[in-house]
Amino acid sequence: MTYGNIFLALGDPTRRSVLEALRHQPMTVGMLAKQMPVSRPAVSQHLKILKEAELVTVTPKGASNEYALNRKGLDEIRAWLDSMWDDSLEAFKAHVDQKPENNN
Amino acid sequence: MTYGNIFLALGDPTRRSVLEALRHQPMTVGMLAKQMPVSRPAVSQHLKILKEAELVTVTPKGASNEYALNRKGLDEIRAWLDSMWDDSLEAFKAHVDQKPENNN
DNA sequence: TTTATTGGTAAGTCATGACTTACGGTAATA
DNA sequence: TATTACCGTAAGTCATGACTTACCAATAAA
Numbered sequence: 001m002t003y004g005n006i007f008l009a010l011g012d013p014t015r016r017s018v019l020e021a022l023r024h025q026p027m028t029v030g031m032l033a034k035q036m037p038v039s040r041p042a043v044s045q046h047l048k049i050l051k052e053a054e055l056v057t058v059t060p061k062g063a064s065n066e067y068a069l070n071r072k073g074l075d076e077i078r079a080w081l082d083s084m085w086d087d088s089l090e091a092f093k094a095h096v097d098q099k100p101e102n103n104n
Numbered sequence: 105m106t107y108g109n110i111f112l113a114l115g116d117p118t119r120r121s122v123l124e125a126l127r128h129q130p131m132t133v134g135m136l137a138k139q140m141p142v143s144r145p146a147v148s149q150h151l152k153i154l155k156e157a158e159l160v161t162v163t164p165k166g167a168s169n170e171y172a173l174n175r176k177g178l179d180e181i182r183a184w185l186d187s188m189w190d191d192s193l194e195a196f197k198a199h200v201d202q203k204p205e206n207n208n
Numbered sequence: 209t210t211t212a213t214t215g216g217t218a219a220g221t222c223a224t225g226a227c228t229t230a231c232g233g234t235a236a237t238a
Numbered sequence: 239t240a241t242t243a244c245c246g247t248a249a250g251t252c253a254t255g256a257c258t259t260a261c262c263a264a265t266a267a268a
Contacts, residue, residue, distance in 0.1 A: 004117055011115030012256075013108055023188055029215055042257055044216055063214050063265040074185055081178055081185075084127055116226075133245060146227055148246055167235040167244050 003076045009053040010077070014038060015046045019055060019069065026068035028061070107180045113157040114181070118142060119150045123159060123173065130172035132165070 009015055018032060029047065033040035047067055050056040055073035059066050113119055122136060133151065137144035151171055154160040159177035163170050 007114045010111045081182055
């Protein structure tokens with residue numbers, strides 16, 4: 001279950017703040033830490049988790065590392081949501097289609 | 105931030121199992137607990153969190169309570185995902201549209 | 209090469225939360 | 239009414255995880 005990490009990553013408010021900051025433009029760790037209420041190591045640890053969940057990407061820029069949004073992780077969440085509704089509609093359809101005969 | 109509770113709720117694998125079980129049909133607490141590796145009180149506590157996140161609804165059925173999927177919570181997640189992409193596209197558009205003049 | 213900037217990691221603390229058993233309260237049944 | 243099923247909550251335990259400071263590696267500048 002690959003989206004397990006993703007939901008876990010999105011469960012933390014600080015990590016969501018990081019993602020929401022990265023919506024507007026890619027940022028380095030220092031830039032992110034400066035506008036957040038936690039320390040730089042904390043941000044670094046969060047970024048590690050976000051990276052493993054494929055919610056962000058890293059590209060080294062000299063001495064600093066630039067982080068950007070990664071579409072992949074968010075797409076998986078969307079797929080999970082879609083699957084929830086597919087199955088739900090299936091169940092509804094089965095409910096509508098049910099007939100007294102042929103229920104083996 | 106209303107989706108805070110929702111992401112928190114979805115972060116737990118047991119709660120996701122509950123939701124995925126409810127995709128197919130509404131179920132009582134006992135039915136859910138029977139097909140899960142945790143105790144009934146644990147399921148009950150999870151359902152409380154899912155209910156507060158508007159991911160499930162409850163309807164009393166005599167002595168038992170029937171839980172069903174609630175579209176509302178999942179829709180909010182979808183809206184959050186959409187907002188991420190809207191802003192991301194905005195940023196991309198701003199990047200493409202940028203010209204040497206008029207950058208005040 | 210020395211010095212400063214950037215950032216990842218280690219180690220430790222502390223809060224939170226995911227379980228358990230025990231209990232009480234309500235609705236169906238005998 | 240007495241009994242049985244169903245379920246929510248209280249209390250307590252234990253693991254996890256979100257922080258901190260301290261340290262180390264790598265790049266950029268003096």
